[in-house]
Amino acid sequence: MRKNFNMIVLGVALMAGLIAPLVTGASSAGFYTEVLLGGLMAGVLYSLVALGFVLIFKASGVFNFAQGAMVLFAALSVARMAEMMPLWAAILLAVGIMVALAFVVERVVLRPLVNQDPVVLLMATLGVTYFLDGFGQTIWGSDIYEINLGIAKEPVMILGNLFEGGILINKDDVAATVAAALLVILLALFFQKTKTGRALRAVADDHLAAQSIGIPLNRIWVIVWSLAGVVALVAGVVWGAKLGVQFSISQVALKALPVVILGGFTSIPGAIVGGLIIGVGEKMAEVFLAPVMVKAFDLAGGGIENWFAYVLALLFLLVLPQGLFGEKHIDRV
Amino acid sequence: MLYRENGQFKTSYRQDQQMLPILQDRIFMGLLLLFVYVGAPFIFSDYFFLSILIPFLILSLAALGLNLLVGYCGQISIGHAAFMSVGAYAAYNLVLRLPQLNFLVVLILAGLIAALVGLLFGIPSLRIRGLYLAVATLAAQFFTDWTFARVKWFTNYAPSGSVSTATIDLFGWHVDSPVRKYLFLLAVVTLFAVLAKNLVRSHIGRAWMAMRDMDVAAEVIGIRPVYAKLTAFGVSSFYVGVAGALWGFVHLGSWEPLAFNITLSLNLLFMIIIGGMGSVLGSFFGAFFIVALPILLNRAPEWIGVDMSTAMVSHLESMIFGSLIVFFLIVEPQGLARLWAIGKEKLRLWPFPH
Numbered sequence A: 001m002r003k004n005f006n007m008i009v010l011g012v013a014l015m016a017g018l019i020a021p022l023v024t025g026a027s028s029a030g031f032y033t034e035v036l037l038g039g040l041m042a043g044v045l046y047s048l049v050a051l052g053f054v055l056i057f058k059a060s061g062v063f064n065f066a067q068g069a070m071v072l073f074a075a076l077s078v079a080r081m082a083e084m085m086p087l088w089a090a091i092l093l094a095v096g097i098m099v100a101l102a103f104v105v106e107r108v109v110l111r112p113l114v115n116q117d118p119v120v121l122l123m124a125t126l127g128v129t130y131f132l133d134g135f136g137q138t139i140w141g142s143d144i145y146e147i148n149l150g151i152a153k154e155p156v157m158i159l160g161n162l163f164e165g166g167i168l169i170n171k172d173d174v175a176a177t178v179a180a181a182l183l184v185i186l187l188a189l190f191f192q193k194t195k196t197g198r199a200l201r202a203v204a205d206d207h208l209a210a211q212s213i214g215i216p217l218n219r220i221w222v223i224v225w226s227l228a229g230v231v232a233l234v235a236g237v238v239w240g241a242k243l244g245v246q247f248s249i250s251q252v253a254l255k256a257l258p259v260v261i262l263g264g265f266t267s268i269p270g271a272i273v274g275g276l277i278i279g280v281g282e283k284m285a286e287v288f289l290a291p292v293m294v295k296a297f298d299l300a301g302g303g304i305e306n307w308f309a310y311v312l313a314l315l316f317l318l319v320l321p322q323g324l325f326g327e328k329h330i331d332r333v
Numbered sequence B: 001m002l003y004r005e006n007g008q009f010k011t012s013y014r015q016d017q018q019m020l021p022i023l024q025d026r027i028f029m030g031l032l033l034l035f036v037y038v039g040a041p042f043i044f045s046d047y048f049f050l051s052i053l054i055p056f057l058i059l060s061l062a063a064l065g066l067n068l069l070v071g072y073c074g075q076i077s078i079g080h081a082a083f084m085s086v087g088a089y090a091a092y093n094l095v096l097r098l099p100q101l102n103f104l105v106v107l108i109l110a111g112l113i114a115a116l117v118g119l120l121f122g123i124p125s126l127r128i129r130g131l132y133l134a135v136a137t138l139a140a141q142f143f144t145d146w147t148f149a150r151v152k153w154f155t156n157y158a159p160s161g162s163v164s165t166a167t168i169d170l171f172g173w174h175v176d177s178p179v180r181k182y183l184f185l186l187a188v189v190t191l192f193a194v195l196a197k198n199l200v201r202s203h204i205g206r207a208w209m210a211m212r213d214m215d216v217a218a219e220v221i222g223i224r225p226v227y228a229k230l231t232a233f234g235v236s237s238f239y240v241g242v243a244g245a246l247w248g249f250v251h252l253g254s255w256e257p258l259a260f261n262i263t264l265s266l267n268l269l270f271m272i273i274i275g276g277m278g279s280v281l282g283s284f285f286g287a288f289f290i291v292a293l294p295i296l297l298n299r300a301p302e303w304i305g306v307d308m309s310t311a312m313v314s315h316l317e318s319m320i321f322g323s324l325i326v327f328f329l330i331v332e333p334q335g336l337a338r339l340w341a342i343g344k345e346k347l348r349l350w351p352f353p354h
Helices: A002-023 A029-060 A067-081 A087-113 A118-140 A171-193 A195-205 A207-212 A217-243 A247-263 A268-297 A305-319 B023-043 B046-072 B081-097 B103-126 B131-150 B178-200 B203-213 B215-220 B225-252 B262-275 B280-304 B310-331 B335-349
Strands: A156-158 A167-169 B168-170 B173-175
Touching: A002 A268, A002 A305, A029 A067, A029 A171, A029 A195, A029 A217, A029 A247, A029 A268, A067 A087, A067 A118, A067 A217, A067 A247, A087 A118, A087 A217, A087 B310, A118 A247, A118 B131, A118 B262, A118 B310, A167 A171, A171 A195, A171 A217, A171 A268, A195 A207, A195 A217, A207 A217, A217 A247, A247 A268, A247 A305, A247 B131, A268 A305, A305 B103, A305 B131, B023 B178, B046 B178, B046 B203, B046 B225, B046 B262, B046 B280, B081 B103, B081 B131, B081 B225, B081 B262, B103 B131, B103 B168, B103 B225, B131 B262, B173 B178, B178 B203, B178 B225, B178 B280, B203 B215, B203 B225, B215 B225, B262 B280, B262 B310, B262 B335, B280 B310, B280 B335
Parallel strands: none
Antiparallel strands: A156 A167, B168 B173
């Protein structure tokens, strides 16, 4: 009962924060919707990165810090190879590279460390992060590169008759959203309908039982890391097409951490919804809350989106430790 | 043959509880201290002090602090540079606003302020652990980064947000030359290392280790989790805060808002992984490794006669870093300190294998 009460309080507070700018008249409905949509678009990218986390965490219990580095590596590969060949060939080749990477990681890092403490594995993926960051930039270079998906960048006006001035929306953002949605549907089909997908789910449920009925764990890990690599590739291409491929992509991984806390470590829908919540919350906070804070505390500029996601995740941890869609079990002390 | 403890009998509890129970260890430690206090200032160049020994000493203090929390109490933190920055800015503001305070007092106060902030961010550890706690500590990292970059009061309204410090004055003794900085740091680090060594074998340290090994069992045998965890966070943040103040005042002199960013946090974590978790000695090994490796890698192309761009060197450095971390986790999860212990054990038995 108390638990529910806390959740209701948190929910009401969040909703109040969300609609406050509208109610208090701090922004016009059109601008508000634009910020909301912008947040959703950013959220899609967070979701994509978080999706990679969740896939690996479900199947192997490894918290993969290297997901951001994988996104950067995949994006760099596509961007540089697209200079030499058509884009589709570059993407196909990059998929091959990510699969090869999964093999190497499984063989060199995971297999020797099997049965170690989760924190040890987390640190091992930190090592992989450093290696991949250096490796990617050594072979592909460290400038800013472009991925041209052939989608026009100029914004389109929609709903002009509903709000005055309409809403500006970027076509590539829409494409990103569609790509993310497609990817999630494909993954869902893969998990529900194919034999390998079922094996993956079995491993996620109980890897000892899965092993005892003859599911090869090592191969499952390769598959799941490959999948995470492909998800990283999609995230990298979408992100790279929007903002250019550069080192800062690798830092997105840090933003995906609160997303998985929010959504639950083991839930794919959780990663999606969590990403959207973080994306919207962050944008809203930056646009509407930051100016208020700057005025109130005499700050040297806003930038609260750097930590807002973490505070939001912490609030959720206090009320709903397993996340929105996660399994109920949690390490409690 | 030299390293034998035969004939060294312990005839009192006092002797049994000595920090270095073997005579040869005591002689070695004595010679080492003699060397670093008396010999080193005459031998090494200013460059060596400034680029290796001074950062090494400060970072080993910080790594020691982190090791108390992660290695001894088993609470993961990937945001410990946050507490370094708290220490550094606290010291800056104390010197600025209370100029009559001696720097030693400032150092202690800065550590205490960092400890308070550490306690605050340690509170989530009472309910969560492992990966969840990692995220909570990351929140500390980003929140302090933002606070010190944006809240003007902390940087005394400096337009660029960067702060600079005056020379430290200890009762008329100015800590200005590299050798003096080195000696000052050495004294501080020796003191804190001895303190830490004794702390971890006291009841507090034992409570931490019990929490690390199994929290439920620890609670059953009468260790209060709240007390054990919060003291670990507090003491650890105190150490790291002092290290942060020293990093700002002695090593950097002046620093930008993001001098204590997540990279520094991760480096601290690497130091204790490579050096050895749950080992005071390991913190020193790890800090030396992390400080010396980039310098070595920067110089290596020159030595072997290959011409490489700086960007290339930094990429290679990060690759080698990453590989070494994985290598150490696989081959020797207990780090360099464990190798040292194995070496000592072998030496005791030499020339026999067992």
